[in-house]
Structure formats: C-alpha cells, structure tokens
Amino acid sequence: MYDRIKGFRDFYPGEMAARRATIDTLEDTARGYGFREIGTPALERAEMWTDKSGDDIVEELYSFEDQGGRHVTLTPELTPTVARMVVAKQQELSKPIKWFSTRPFWRYEQVQQGRQREFYQTNVDIFGSSEPEADAEILAWAADALTNLGLTDEHFEFRISHRDILGGVLETYDADVDIDDAIRAVDKSDKLSTAEYHDLLIGAGLTSEQAVEFDDLVAGGDLEAVRAFADTDRVDAAVDNLQHVLEAADDFGAREYCTISLETARGLDYYTGVVFECFDSAGEVSRSIFGGGRYDDLIESFGGQPTPAVGVAPGHATLALLCQRAGVWPDEEVTTDYYVLQIGDTRTEAARITRELRERGHVVETDVAGRSFGSQLNYADSINAETVVIAGEQDLANDEVTIKDMNSGDQMQVPVEEFPGEYERPTFADFDS
Amino acid sequence: MYDRIKGFRDFYPGEMAARRATIDTLEDTARGYGFREIGTPALERAEMWTDKSGDDIVEELYSFEDQGGRHVTLTPELTPTVARMVVAKQQELSKPIKWFSTRPFWRYEQVQQGRQREFYQTNVDIFGSSEPEADAEILAWAADALTNLGLTDEHFEFRISHRDILGGVLETYDADVDIDDAIRAVDKSDKLSTAEYHDLLIGAGLTSEQAVEFDDLVAGGDLEAVRAFADTDRVDAAVDNLQHVLEAADDFGAREYCTISLETARGLDYYTGVVFECFDSAGEVSRSIFGGGRYDDLIESFGGQPTPAVGVAPGHATLALLCQRAGVWPDEEVTTDYYVLQIGDTRTEAARITRELRERGHVVETDVAGRSFGSQLNYADSINAETVVIAGEQDLANDEVTIKDMNSGDQMQVPVEEFPGEYERPTFADFDS
Numbered sequence: 001m002y003d004r005i006k007g008f009r010d011f012y013p014g015e016m017a018a019r020r021a022t023i024d025t026l027e028d029t030a031r032g033y034g035f036r037e038i039g040t041p042a043l044e045r046a047e048m049w050t051d052k053s054g055d056d057i058v059e060e061l062y063s064f065e066d067q068g069g070r071h072v073t074l075t076p077e078l079t080p081t082v083a084r085m086v087v088a089k090q091q092e093l094s095k096p097i098k099w100f101s102t103r104p105f106w107r108y109e110q111v112q113q114g115r116q117r118e119f120y121q122t123n124v125d126i127f128g129s130s131e132p133e134a135d136a137e138i139l140a141w142a143a144d145a146l147t148n149l150g151l152t153d154e155h156f157e158f159r160i161s162h163r164d165i166l167g168g169v170l171e172t173y174d175a176d177v178d179i180d181d182a183i184r185a186v187d188k189s190d191k192l193s194t195a196e197y198h199d200l201l202i203g204a205g206l207t208s209e210q211a212v213e214f215d216d217l218v219a220g221g222d223l224e225a226v227r228a229f230a231d232t233d234r235v236d237a238a239v240d241n242l243q244h245v246l247e248a249a250d251d252f253g254a255r256e257y258c259t260i261s262l263e264t265a266r267g268l269d270y271y272t273g274v275v276f277e278c279f280d281s282a283g284e285v286s287r288s289i290f291g292g293g294r295y296d297d298l299i300e301s302f303g304g305q306p307t308p309a310v311g312v313a314p315g316h317a318t319l320a321l322l323c324q325r326a327g328v329w330p331d332e333e334v335t336t337d338y339y340v341l342q343i344g345d346t347r348t349e350a351a352r353i354t355r356e357l358r359e360r361g362h363v364v365e366t367d368v369a370g371r372s373f374g375s376q377l378n379y380a381d382s383i384n385a386e387t388v389v390i391a392g393e394q395d396l397a398n399d400e401v402t403i404k405d406m407n408s409g410d411q412m413q414v415p416v417e418e419f420p421g422e423y424e425r426p427t428f429a430d431f432d433s
Numbered sequence: 434m435y436d437r438i439k440g441f442r443d444f445y446p447g448e449m450a451a452r453r454a455t456i457d458t459l460e461d462t463a464r465g466y467g468f469r470e471i472g473t474p475a476l477e478r479a480e481m482w483t484d485k486s487g488d489d490i491v492e493e494l495y496s497f498e499d500q501g502g503r504h505v506t507l508t509p510e511l512t513p514t515v516a517r518m519v520v521a522k523q524q525e526l527s528k529p530i531k532w533f534s535t536r537p538f539w540r541y542e543q544v545q546q547g548r549q550r551e552f553y554q555t556n557v558d559i560f561g562s563s564e565p566e567a568d569a570e571i572l573a574w575a576a577d578a579l580t581n582l583g584l585t586d587e588h589f590e591f592r593i594s595h596r597d598i599l600g601g602v603l604e605t606y607d608a609d610v611d612i613d614d615a616i617r618a619v620d621k622s623d624k625l626s627t628a629e630y631h632d633l634l635i636g637a638g639l640t641s642e643q644a645v646e647f648d649d650l651v652a653g654g655d656l657e658a659v660r661a662f663a664d665t666d667r668v669d670a671a672v673d674n675l676q677h678v679l680e681a682a683d684d685f686g687a688r689e690y691c692t693i694s695l696e697t698a699r700g701l702d703y704y705t706g707v708v709f710e711c712f713d714s715a716g717e718v719s720r721s722i723f724g725g726g727r728y729d730d731l732i733e734s735f736g737g738q739p740t741p742a743v744g745v746a747p748g749h750a751t752l753a754l755l756c757q758r759a760g761v762w763p764d765e766e767v768t769t770d771y772y773v774l775q776i777g778d779t780r781t782e783a784a785r786i787t788r789e790l791r792e793r794g795h796v797v798e799t800d801v802a803g804r805s806f807g808s809q810l811n812y813a814d815s816i817n818a819e820t821v822v823i824a825g826e827q828d829l830a831n832d833e834v835t836i837k838d839m840n841s842g843d844q845m846q847v848p849v850e851e852f853p854g855e856y857e858r859p860t861f862a863d864f865d866s
Contacts, residue, residue, distance in 0.1 A: 001736030002481050002517050004474065005505060010518050011472030013532065020470055032791040034798035034816065036767050037453055039444030041437065041551055042475060042507070042537060043495070048435050062476070064497030067541045072438060074475070074507075084435050085443050094815040096802050099446065104475060108500045118474055129802035133780070137801045144791075251784035303434030334469050347566070351684035358465040358577075365467035368570045369529050369562035382527040383467065 007108075007117025014332040019120075019316060021330040022149060022323065023102050026122045026314065029145040033137065035100040035124055040081045042104075046073040048080045052270075052301075062106045062117075074106040078123040078313065079270070079298065086127050087304035095128030095307075102316075114287065114318045121290075125311030127299065132241060135274045135294060135310050136248030142278065142292070142312050143254040149319075150328030153281070156289065158254075159261035160246070160276040163293070164238035166265055169217065169230050177205035186218065187265040218262045226262065238273075245274050264291075272296045274310070285321045290314040337362035337387065337425070339380035343373055344393035349416070353389055353401070356420050381406065387427050389419065403428050440541075440550025447765040452553075452749060454763040455582060455756065456535050459555045459747065462578040466570065468533040468557055473514045475537075479506040481513045485703075485734075495539045495550075507539040511556040511746065512703070512731065519560050520737035528561030528740075535749075547720065547751045554723075558744030560732065565674060568707045568727060568743050569681030575711065575725070575745050576687040582752075583761030586714070589722065591687075592694030593679070593709040596726070597671035599698055602650065602663050610638035619651065620698040651695045659695065671706075678707050697724075705729045707743070718754045723747040770795035770820065770858070772813035776806055777826035782849070786822055786834070789853050814839065820860050822852065836861050 004010060011019060027037070046063040063073035075081060082099060102122040111117060124141055126134045139158060146156055166186055170179045185200035192200070194215070201211040217229055227239045242260070249255040264277050273294030280289065292312025299307035323329040338357050342350045350366050357364045365383065367376055380388050390402035390411075401419055404411035405428035414431045423430060437443060444452060460470070479496040496506035508514060515532060535555040544550060557574055559567045572591060579589055599619055603612045618633035625633070627648070634644040650662055660672045675693070682688045697710050706727030713722065725745025732740035756762040771790050775783045783799050790797045798816065800809055813821050823835035823844075834852050837844035838861035847864045856863060 001520065002478055002513075004517070004521075005476055005478065005499075005503060006501070008474035008476055009472070010474065010514075010521070012518070012522065012526075013469030013471060016470045016472050019472065031796055032794070034769055034796055036446030037449045038446060039442070039449050039452065041441035041443065042539070043438055043441055043551070045435055045438065059500065062497075062499060064495075066438075066495060067492065068439070070438060080435075081443075084437070085445070087434065088437075088443070089445065093445075094812055096812075098798075106475070118476070126801065131801060131803045133801035133803070248780070251781050253784075253788055336467055347681065348684050351686075355686055361465070363464055363467055365531075368559065368564060368566040370564045370566070379527055379529075 005117075007111045009116055009118065013334050017334055018330040018332045019320070022316065022319065023120075023122065025148045026145045027100065027102060029148050030100040030122070030124055030141060032144075033098070033141050035098045035141070038082070038085070038099045038101050040075075040078060040085070040101060040103065042074060043072045044075050044081060044084075046071045048084070049073065049076070060107050060109055062108055076105055076107045078103075078105070078121065079125075079295070079311070080302070082123070082125055082127075083298050083302045083304070083309075086299055086307060087302050090299075090304050090307070096134065097127040098125070099127075100124045114285070114315075114321050116317060120316040121313045122316070123311060123313040125309060127307050127309045129310075130296065130308035132244035132274075133248045133252075134308075135245040136252050136254065138292060138310050138312050139245075139249050139258065139276065140252035140254040142290075142314070143257045145314070146257075146278075149323060151323065151326055153257055155281055155326040155328075156257065156278055156322065157281050158258045158276045158278055159264045160242070160258045160274065161260065161262045161264040162238040162242040162274050163265065163271050164234055164273070165226055165242070165262055166218070168232055168235035168238055169214065169226060171234070172230050172232060173206060173210055173214075179204075182206065182214075183265045186263055189215075189263055221260050221262050223260065242274060270295045270298050270301075276312075278314070280322055280325060282325070284325050285318065287318065289318045289322050334383055335363065336365060336380075336383040336385040338364040339376070339383065339385035339388045340364065340366040341373070341376045341380065341388055341390045342367045343390065346391040346393055346396055349396055349401075350389075350391040353391065353419060360420065360424055362425065403431060405429075438550075440544045442549055442551065446767050450767055451763040451765045452753070455749065455752065456553075456555065458581045459578045460533065460535060462581050463533040463555070463557055463574060465577075466531070466574050468531045468574070471515070471518070471532045471534050473508075473511065473518070473534060473536065475507060476505045477508050477514060477517075479504045481517070482506065482509070493540050493542055495541055509538055509540045511536075511538070511554065512558075512728070512744070513735070515556070515558055515560075516731050516735045516737070516742075519732055519740060520735050523732075523737050523740070529567065530560040531558070532560075533557045547718070547748075547754050549750060553749040554746040555749070556744060556746040558742060560740050560742045562743075563729065563741035565677035565707075566681045566685075567741075568678040569685050569687065571725060571743050571745050572678075572682050572691065572709065573685035573687040575723075575747070576690045578747070579690075579711075582756060584756065584759055586690055588714055588759040588761075589690065589711055589755065590714050591691045591709045591711055592697045593675070593691045593707065594693065594695045594697040595671040595675040595707050596698070596704050597667055597706070598659060598675070598695055599651070601665055601668035601671055602647065602659060604667070605663050605665060606639060606643055606647075612637075615639065615647075616698045619696055622648075622696055654693050654695050656693060675707060703728045703731050703734075709745075711747070713755055713758060715758070717758050718751065720751065722751045722755050767816055768796065769798060769813075769816040769818040771797045772809070772816065772818035772821045773797065773799040774806070774809045774813065774821050774823045775800045776823065779824040779826055779829055782829055782834075783822075783824040786824065786852060793853065793857055795858065836864060838862075 061073045181204035189197045198211040223239045271293040275293035277288040277291040294310040296308040340350045340354045354366045388404040399416050400413040401416050494506045499505050614637035622630045631644040656672045704726040708726035710721040710724040727743040729741040773783045773787045787799045821837040832849050833846040853859050
C-alpha cells in the first residue's frame with residue numbers, strides 16, 4: 001500500500017547482520033586507535049552548505065523550511081557538523097581531538113549501483129595536529145579497518161597525493177589559469193578521454209602544449225621530477241610533507257597500501273594538504289571506494305581558532321561492493337545458538353532453560369506463538385538454530401529433555417538438571433559418549 | 434558561527450560513551466532473545482501518517498516536498514515503517530518475525546527535559562503471534578534490558594492493562610459515549626485534577642454519576658470487579674488475556690515488575706490489546722519512561738494479510754533520566770588502556786609497541802602531534818590512560834622502556850623486548866616485583 005521512497009533502502013535481518021559486522025569492524029578498529037564516538041544531528045541549518053557552495057547546492061540537498069521558519073537540511077556529510085562541534089567547545093577539548101561516528105547522510109542525486117540517496121558512512125577525524133603523523137594515523141586506521149574486514153593489498157590501494165602539488169605546479173603557469181577548475185579537471189580525468197581532459201585543462205587557462213606537459217608530469221607521479229619542474233617553495237613543502245606522511249605511514253604499518261598518484265585531487269574544495277582515495281586494486285569497482293585528506297582551514301572558516309584537521313569517511317555501500325568483489329563480505333544470514341521447543345504444557349520448564357541459556361550469553365528463542373512441533377522445527381531451521389532443546393511433556397515426566405543437533409540431525413535424551421547445568425555452551429557433542 | 438538547531442543535540446565523547454553502553458545493553462539483550470536487527474529509512478511518504486491521523490499531524494512532523502515532488506517526512510516513529518516492511522515481504526518472512534533497531538526519530542514539538550525534537554529509541558517488535566507469550570516476551574525483554582542496566586524493581590515498574598477493558602467497560606454505557614475520547618481522557622488522567630478528568634469523561638458522553646463510578650472502577654484495578662461490572666464477552670476476553678499474559682510473564686521472569694493499572698491506555702490509536710507503560714517507581718521522573726503494547730490491526734490496515742503484532746520502544750532520553758535518578762548511568766568519560774609517549778626520535782619503536790598492544794585488543798594512543806613530554810603526559814591524563822609507556826631515546830639505547838601507572842604515579846624501566854612481549858595486557862604490576 002505504501003512504497004519506499006526512491007534511493008532509500010530497507011535492510012532486512014540477513015543483510016543487516018552483514019552490515020553490522022562490517023560497521024563493528026570499522027568502529028572497533030577506530031576504538032583501538034583511541035578515536036571516540038560522537039553523536040550528531042540529522043538536521044543542520046542549510047546555510048552551513050549554501051554559504052560556502054552557493055544556493056545551487058540546495059538542488060542536491062534535502063533542504064526545507066521547518067515549522068519555526070528555519071532553513072534546514074538533512075546533512076549530506078559530517079565534516080561541517082564536526083567543525084561546528086569543535087568550534088563550540090574549542091577551549092575545553094584537549095587536542096588532538098580524535099572522533100568517529102557511523103550514521104546515514106542524504107543527498108538528492110541520481111541513484112545507481114553503490115549510490116543511494118540515503119547512505120551510511122563511518123567518519124574518522126583528527127583535529128589539532130598538523131604533523132604528518134596525524135595524516136599517517138588516518139591512513140593506518142583505514143588500512144587496519146580494511147584488513148580487519150579480510151581485505152588485503154590484492155584488493156585495495158590508497159592513491160595518495162598532496163593538494164599543493166597540483167596547485168603549486170599550476171601556479172607556475174600564467175596567472176590567468178583557474179587553478180580550482182584545473183584541479184577539478186584532474187579529479188575527473190580518469191573518467192575522461194585524453195582529449196576531453198586536455199580540453200578541460202585548456203578551458204581552465206592552459207595552452208594545449210602546457211596541457212600535454214602537465215598531464216605527462218602528473219601521470220608520471222615522480223615526486224622529484226615534480227619538485228624540479230616547479231622549483232617553488234610551495235611545491236617543495238608539499239613534496240616534503242607527502243614524503244613525511246609516507247615515512248610515518250611506514251612506521252604505522254600503512255605504507256604498503258599507498259601508491260603515489262598525483263591525479264588524486266578529491267572533489268571537495270576544503271582539502272588543503274595530503275589527499276587520498278581508496279580504489280579496488282582489480283578495478284572491478286570503478287569508482288573510488290572512499291576518500292579523505294587534510295582540511296586545515298575549515299575550522300577557522302567556521303569562526304574557530306585555526307585548527308588543522310585530517311579525516312576519512314568510508315561509505316558502506318561502496319565498501320560492501322569491494323568486500324563482495326573480494327569474497328570477504330559476511331554471510332547475509334541470521335544465526336541462533338538454541339531453539340527451545342515446547343510440546344504440550346511445558347512452558348515453565350522451557351522458559352527456565354531459555355533464561356539460563358540466555359544468562360550464559362547465548363542467542364536463544366523459544367515458542368511464543370503456540371505452534372505445533374513441526375512448525376517449531378521449521379522455524380528453528382529458518383533461524384539457523386545450532387541446537388534444538390525439546391521440552392516434551394513425556395520427557396519431562398522422566399526428568400529429561402531431548403537435545404537435537406540441527407546440523408547432523410542427531411538427537412538424544414539428557415537429564416533435565418544437566419541442561420544447561422554446569423555447561424557454558426552445552427551441545428549434542430557434550431552428551432554423545 | 435553556526436548554531437545547532439533547537440531540539441537537536443550534539444553528543445560529545447564522554448556522554449556518547451555512556452549512551453553507547455546503554456544502547457549496547459538494550460541491543461545485546463534483544464539479540465539474546467533472538468530479535469534481529471533491521472535498518473530503516475529516515476524518510477517516508479508523509480501519507481503514512483496523514484492518511485490515518487489527518488493532515489493536522491503535519492504540524493508535529495518535519496515534512497516537506499522533496500525535489501521529485503514527493504510529500505515526505507522525517508519519520509516520527511518506527512511502527513508504520515516496520516509494518517510496511519512486513520507487508521513488502523510477508524510471503525518470505527518466517528513467523529514470528531522478531532526485529533529490533535536503535536535510531537533517531539523526529540517530531541516538531543515543545544522542547545523540555547527528556548524530550549528533544551530529535552530523539553533515539555530502541556524499537557523491539559514481534560509480528561505473527563497473537564499468543565500471550567508474545568506480549569510476555571516483550572515485557573521480559575524490557576525487564577531484562579532494564580535490569581541489565583543495573584535497575585531493579587525499586588527503580589521501575591510496568592503498569593499494564595488491556596485496551597479492551599476500558600473500551601469494553603465504556604461500551605456498557607450509552608451508545609453516544611465517544612469511547613476513543615474517554616480513553617484519551619484516561620490516558621491523561623494522571624496529569625489532571627479529578628474535576629478536570631471527570632469533565633473530560635462527561636465531555637465524552639458519560640453522566641457525572643457515571644464518570645465517578647467509572648473513575649472508581651478503573652482506579653480500583655480489580656480485574657474480577659471489572660469483569661463483574663461489565664459482564665460482557667469482550668471484557669471477559671480482555672481480562673482473560675491480560676491474566677494469561679501475566680502468567681506467561683511469570684514464567685519469563687517479568688511478572689514481578691508488572692502492576693495492573695487500568696488507567697494505562699497509551700495515547701496511540703493503533704493499540705488493540707495489552708498495553709503497558711514503564712514508570713519510575715519513585716515517581717521522580719514524572720512522565721512514563723516508555724510504553725508498548727499489542728497492535729493487531731496495523732499490518733492489515735497497511736494492505737497486508739492480518740498479522741498480530743506487539744512491541745515496545747524505550748526512548749533513550751527518558752531512560753537516561755531514570756538511570757541517572759537511580760545512580761546506574763555509566764560514567765560519562767572516555768577510557769584508554771595505554772598511551773605510548775615518545776621522547777626524541779622514537780616513533781618507529783613507539784609505533785611497534787602501539788601496534789602490538791592494539792593487536793591484543795587494547796585502546797592505545799601515541800603521539801601524532803609532535804608534542805613535548807609534559808603535553809603528552811597531560812593528554813594521557815585527559816583521556817584517562819591507565820598505563821603510559823614512555824619510549825625515550827636514552828631508555829631505548831639501553832633496550833628499555835619506562836612503564837608508568839597513571840593511577841599511582843609509580844614507574845619503572847623494563848626490557849623493551851618484554852613490552853608487550855608475551856603479556857596479554859601488561860601493566861606496572863606485572864613488572865613490580
């Protein structure tokens with residue numbers, strides 16, 4: 001009767017279990033690094049985006065006027081919100097501030113594979129350090145999170161660069177070159193033909209010879225060649241910084257996943273330093289899995305004290321595509337340790353067994369629907385119960401219950417006082433002697 | 434520069450840690466019962482609410498027209514969404530369907546203590562059983578969840594009734610009595626004076642004598658007196674059902690938390706059977722902490738096959754108030770197992786120790802901001818680090834690190850190869866012999 005809104009998804013238990021396992025892995029890894037969870041609002045003032053990006057951005061937003069006349073929007077990303085939160089408590093918060101959170105965001109855009117209008121990200125950020133170790137820690141967290149999911153360097157790579165390398169090289173050209181336009185052209189270049197790419201560069205103010213030269217230099221990815229070509233303090237500093245980040249990443253265990261890739265520019269204007277994107281090494285997931293980088297100016301632009309920042313935000317839709325491609329996506333099914341089956345008026349004893357097993361930390365269901373033996377057994381099978389404990393009137397009259405191993409189908413009677421008795425996790429095998 | 438929207442909250446790490454611990458307890462308890470997590474959209478078609486409740490409800494909603502011309506709303510509750518999801522897959526889903534989820538909802542209403550415009554609930558529902566065991570399992574989950582938080586019967590009680598008791602008693606009066614209005618009056622009665630309450634009942638069609646009589650009967654809470662007064666099949670069945678639910682709740686361990694309270698009516702029109710509300714036993718949190726009940730008609734009204742349903746949805750704001758009042762709210766602070774402090778050029782060795790400790794599952798931070806010894810120690814203190822491992826150039830030259838117990842302030846040097854070495858969780862005490 002009612003349908004779901006386009007671009008919004010329902011997650012039923014099997015798929016949700018796989019998603020939850022993935023989110024848990026990313027978050028547990030973040031906790032191990034001392035990142036602290038925060039909670040953030042779904043709605044913010046739309047001005048947080050329109051002030052910076054212009055009113056046109058509202059076409060990509062779920063924005064509206066609320067009952068109190070506020071121009072609000074469903075947040076399309078986390079970064080402005082955490083910037084606002086840092087500014088609000090900048091005196092009290094001890095630096096570096098290391099935060100993470102997983103939640104949905106919303107953008108009104110074309111729905112396609114790996115891109116819905118409601119999408120989940122785990123945002124991980126460090127505020128208050130301009131040192132290369134902070135960039136490297138973000139890379140290390142991302143690498144650890146992905147390897148903890150079962151991915152390896154055969155499955156993913158981080159393509160890394162520094163925003164000032166492109167900017168610094170471009171500013172050695174004519175002053176009329178629109179550097180932001182040229183960087184945006186580089187960011188799109190892997191989706192363009194060479195001719196289209198060069199046309200965009202020419203549109204940004206390069207001559208056609210310069211476009212070819214610039215393309216070659218960037219595609220070469222040789223940091224020392226870039227340093228020599230530009231021969232400016234800015235490019236020197238950017239190359240130095242990128243090299244220092246890679247050295248720290250080596251200490252932190254993430255260097256092996258990093259490939260220098262000067263095309264990597266990230267679309268967002270607020271990046272100021274090292275930028276990186278995670279790609280499927282095999283190229284089967286064609287878009288970047290996620291990206292991140294340094295954004296040292298954002299907090300100040302939000303009215304805060306100058307506060308360097310670096311972060312990354314894996315999106316769970318593209319991450320799922322990568323994990324599925326790599327064969328490490330968790331099984332999309334529910335699991336159950338015990339089903340306690342009732343035959344006749346055995347609820348009291350079944351409830352006792354159920355409660356004792358739950359107190360030992362197990363997932364346990366019992367009948368709450370007055371079903372027949374066969375229906376209960378079918379249901380136990382549908383929830384992948386490992387062991388079925390059959391509490392039948394006749395068995396109980398003999399102070400026994402029947403234990404059924406759902407994998408083998410084997411079953412036997414055991415004394416009711418031994419179930420669960422002293423056993424932490426009693427199964428058929430414990431009694432089969 | 435930008436402010437938070439009224440009624441929306443930021444959760445910084447300390448408070449978030451306490452919230453997360455609470456949410457984990459509720460969810461882990463639900464998992465133990467075999468409830469399965471689902472994921473649901475933040476936006477739905479506004480018609481899901483206006484069709485049933487009329488257009489006036491939009492004043493309480495964050496509803497708007499999206500870029501595609503859809504009339505959508507930020508969901509104010511989960512139940513219509515799960516009903517939609519059940520209808521969409523009613524053939525494939527094996528019954529009973531047992532689902533849970535924790536997420537924010539949104540209502541544009543007056544902000545007050547324990548009530549924000551963005552609020553979090555853990556929804557727990559069973560679909561496909563009309564048996565009293567299903568109602569009892571919902572009560573048992575709620576009781577287990579609260580006791581797992583550290584609450585006891587001194588802190589909370591479930592006031593329980595059956596929707597048909599009030600309805601059935603009211604229909605023994607004149608046919609002109611507006612039963613829904615009268616039930617709404619009962620639902621509000623604890624916030625009204627007796628005169629105001631009786632006026633509402635009279636407004637619903639009772640005479641003033643009937644209002645007094647009805648008030649006495651309901652306040653008495655004697656199920657057999659109610660059965661005798663009404664003397665109808667409907668009230669008989671309702672009293673029987675409530676008694677059966679309480680018997681099942683006894684088997685499931687939840688009976689001791691239940692008080693029969695015929696005033697308990699729940700405001701929502703879709704309840705059809707047993708209804709209950711959780712209250713602070715000491716009365717310090719004056720509003721109900723949360724409520725729940727049976728809603729057997731909703732799925733069918735959404736175009737599905739008739740499917741009985743029962744559920745509950747603790748709200749985390751009022752639950753926090755109860756836990757704080759009871760003194761069981763988790764400490765609002767972050768915890769850290771180790772801080773690995775660097776003095777001089779010791780990053781490589783500090784990174785090795787950090788990584789090995791993280792691999793053992795600990796929360797470990799090291800310097801990523803190039804800070805001095807004193808700043809690092811202050812930071813370690815601010816994150817409540819239990820142990821500081823000092824990797825100093827001179828110590829390392831002697832193949833040693835210094836272990837500092839942050840609680841006592843004691844410290845000693847230990848061989849670097851023993852840290853962490855074979856220890857799962859090495860502390861000062863392991864070396865202090």
